[in-house]
């Protein structure tokens with residue numbers, strides 16, 4: 001059901017790959033709420049993915065861009081302003097990728113070229129986006145820019161690897177740039193820290209199935225879905241949150257405030273034997 005929360009607003013959505021993508025759901029809901037949008041993803045994702053189907057359905061243009069390329073981002077922002085007919089009211093950064101995770105390099109055996117790529121794609125691309133947008137004066141007064149993050153930025157999660165460092169940097173950029181962009185242009189910048197969600201990027205996380213179950217059992221409201229995340233994004237793009245900025249906002253059913261829940265305790269009590277490696281040695285932690 002539409003509430004017309006984004007009536008007349010213009011937006012750019014980065015990172016819709018397929019129907020499971022959080023950005024895909026955000027794009028659908030943004031248009032449902034009255035916005036006009038452009039979509040962007042890497043040239044290869046545009047060729048191989050399903051974004052064209054989404055674009056057709058939403059009457060949106062796709063502007064291919066590698067988010068690590070300042071030049072590509074300049075094109076996305078200038079073309080979006082032209083296509084949509086004025087300054088941009090909201091932007092979603094829904095981009096993440098770790099070559100180390102893909103190549104199964106563990107955190108104590110990182111390849112540093114790959115680490116640079118992780119940080120560039122998953123965090124510095126956000127700074128690049130903000131800097132390009134500000135230099136072009138492409139964002140409207142009280143525009144809203146949101147990036148997606150994960151609680152592994154604050155606390156250690158097995159298998160999240162160098163993406164944890166990328167998310168910490170992403171959240172820091174949000175605060176640092178949020179101060180300047182807010183002060184000078186009344187533009188707000190926030191991150192949403194989302195529950196684990198079944199998507200293409202999500203399935204790269206080691207032991208994702210168990211993480212999903214643990215997280216769900218630990219959260220009083222259960223895991224937040226991609227659809228629910230999209231609802232939260234819409235609220236942040238809307239005029240109802242005009243004074244919210246520089247925040248990392250948890251959208252996780254309460255997970256981040258929990259220590260232990262009844263449901264998780266119950267699951268845990270089913271087996272108390274120590275976890276051992278293949279040689280029978282106990283693994284602590």
Ligand SMILES: NC(=O)c1ccc[n+]([C@@H]2O[C@H](COP(=O)([O-])OP(=O)(O)OC[C@H]3O[C@@H](n4cnc5c(N)ncnc54)[C@H](O)[C@@H]3O)[C@@H](O)[C@H]2O)c1
Pocket residue numbers: 015016017018020021022023041042045065066067068093094095096097121148149150193194195196197198199200201202203
């Ligand atoms: N799925 C989860 O469990 C979860 C939880 C919390 C936060 N997040 C975050 O949500 C965001 C969206 O991920 P998702 O789960 O929807 O998965 P997804 O795989 O659908 O989206 C990731 C997107 O990043 C894009 N991308 C990768 N490299 C790029 C580059 N160089 N330039 C531009 N785009 C690039 C991919 O093409 C893809 O569209 C990510 O930042 C992710 O870390 C996901």
